[in-house]
Amino acid sequence: MIASLSLILLCQLVGEVAVRALAVPVPGPVVGLVLLLLLLLARDRFPALARGPLGDDGVESASRGMLANLSLLFIPAGVGVVQKLDLLAEHGIAVLVILGVSVIVTLLATVATFVAASSLFSREEERL
Amino acid sequence: MSDNPFSLWVYLSQSPLLWLTVTLLTYAVADAVSLKTRRHPLANPVLHSVWIIGVFLLLTRTSYTTYFAGAQFVHFLLGPATVALAVPLYENRRRVAAAILPMLVALAIGSLTAIVSVVLLAQAFGLPRDVILSLAPKSVTAGVAMGISESLHADPSLTAVSVILTGIMDAIIVTPLMNFTGITDFRARGFAAGIRPWHRHRARLPGRRGRRRLCRDRDEPECAGHLAAGAAGCDISAALIPAAGQFCAIGMALSSKSF
Numbered sequence: 001m002i003a004s005l006s007l008i009l010l011c012q013l014v015g016e017v018a019v020r021a022l023a024v025p026v027p028g029p030v031v032g033l034v035l036l037l038l039l040l041l042a043r044d045r046f047p048a049l050a051r052g053p054l055g056d057d058g059v060e061s062a063s064r065g066m067l068a069n070l071s072l073l074f075i076p077a078g079v080g081v082v083q084k085l086d087l088l089a090e091h092g093i094a095v096l097v098i099l100g101v102s103v104i105v106t107l108l109a110t111v112a113t114f115v116a117a118s119s120l121f122s123r124e125e126e127r128l
Numbered sequence: 129m130s131d132n133p134f135s136l137w138v139y140l141s142q143s144p145l146l147w148l149t150v151t152l153l154t155y156a157v158a159d160a161v162s163l164k165t166r167r168h169p170l171a172n173p174v175l176h177s178v179w180i181i182g183v184f185l186l187l188t189r190t191s192y193t194t195y196f197a198g199a200q201f202v203h204f205l206l207g208p209a210t211v212a213l214a215v216p217l218y219e220n221r222r223r224v225a226a227a228i229l230p231m232l233v234a235l236a237i238g239s240l241t242a243i244v245s246v247v248l249l250a251q252a253f254g255l256p257r258d259v260i261l262s263l264a265p266k267s268v269t270a271g272v273a274m275g276i277s278e279s280l281h282a283d284p285s286l287t288a289v290s291v292i293l294t295g296i297m298d299a300i301i302v303t304p305l306m307n308f309t310g311i312t313d314f315r316a317r318g319f320a321a322g323i324r325p326w327h328r329h330r331a332r333l334p335g336r337r338g339r340r341r342l343c344r345d346r347d348e349p350e351c352a353g354h355l356a357a358g359a360a361g362c363d364i365s366a367a368l369i370p371a372a373g374q375f376c377a378i379g380m381a382l383s384s385k386s387f
Binding site: 005008009011012015027028029030032033034035036037040041059060062063064066067070071072073074075076077078079080081082083084087091094095096097098099100101102103104105106107108109110111113114117118120121 | 151152154155159173174177178181182185186192195196199200202203205206207208209210211212213214215216217218219221227229230231233234235237238241242245246249250253255256259263283284285286288289290291292293294297301305306
């Protein structure tokens with residue numbers, strides 16, 4: 001458990017350091033995500049890596065536990081709107097309308113693209 | 129104990145313990161209610177926790193800074209949780225590899241549509257610049273969206289709320305909208321919902337005697353993927369169709385990667 005959490009924190013730490021050292025506009029945890037994914041993929045190729053947090057479902061179960069309660073983690077930031085009540089009173093309705101319209105447009109665009117692209121790519125595969 | 133109950137409050141209200149407890153307790157209750165309503169989108173536990181805690185802070189005249197001194201311990205975990213998204217992505221690597229090209233194309237178009245539509249609409253409504261910037265990253269994982277918001281010098285708290293609201297609207301809209309358009313590719317539906325991540329889904333598995341049951345135990349192998357996907361943000365259809373649920377998780381992990 002502790003070793004698994006350490007591995008996750010270590011990935012994030014390396015990510016944060018890399019992002020700052022290279023001054024790239026990517027959040028550090030996202031680099032950490034890629035690192036952890038690469039580690040897991042490397043473990044498939046090199047069984048010697050399957051020890052400690054990488055062995056016996058260690059880092060996997062720690063991650064699942066954290067993700068099962070992901071929504072809790074947004075609350076402290078969300079409560080920050082108490083500082084913006086004047087802004088909400090002024091623009092609240094507009095923000096709701098904007099988000100609603102944008103949700104519909106984005107869903108349609110994404111799903112249409114996915115369907116179009118997957119039929120396009122599968123047709124190409126058939127031709128090969 | 130002090131003679132003056134007020135001095136106890138003064139002490140407690142300044143300590144992290146009280147606000148950490150308030151955050152966890154409110155969420156635990158809101159989450160239980162959400163489970164009772166079988167994860168109805170309008171019973172969203174984050175939405176209700178946020179306003180309940182907000183009202184409590186206003187009533188007790190507590191500043192957000194004081195509250196955050198306690199709640200920061202929860203807030204900190206957003207970073208590690210983002211790293212942890214590597215696990216559902218890894219567990220679905222075969223599905224990801226099988227559909228990687230359509231996913232990347234849909235991801236690019238979807239993210240672009242989300243950002244452009246919200247910025248254009250916000251400009252049409254004449255919203256101030258800092259509000260527009262706070263809304264722009266709303267379709268990314270909240271943790272990442274707040275990071276982007278910060279680097280744009282916008283307001284992360286407004287971004288967090290817009291991500292949450294987007295997730296709720298998504299959950300309400302996606303099933304009727306997709307049925308209306310007649311799209312039945314559940315990989316596509318799950319993926320589209322995953323791009324606007326967030327909200328807890330209703331993961332259901334075939335139960336005994338063919339009845340569906342809520343997925344609660346994350347140790348069950350079938351549930352693990354569902355719960356990961358649920359954290360990512362899936363709609364009812366996604367939860368009912370395992371493939372869509374998997375694509376939700378992938379959509380979320382990838383959409384956070386796209387920034």
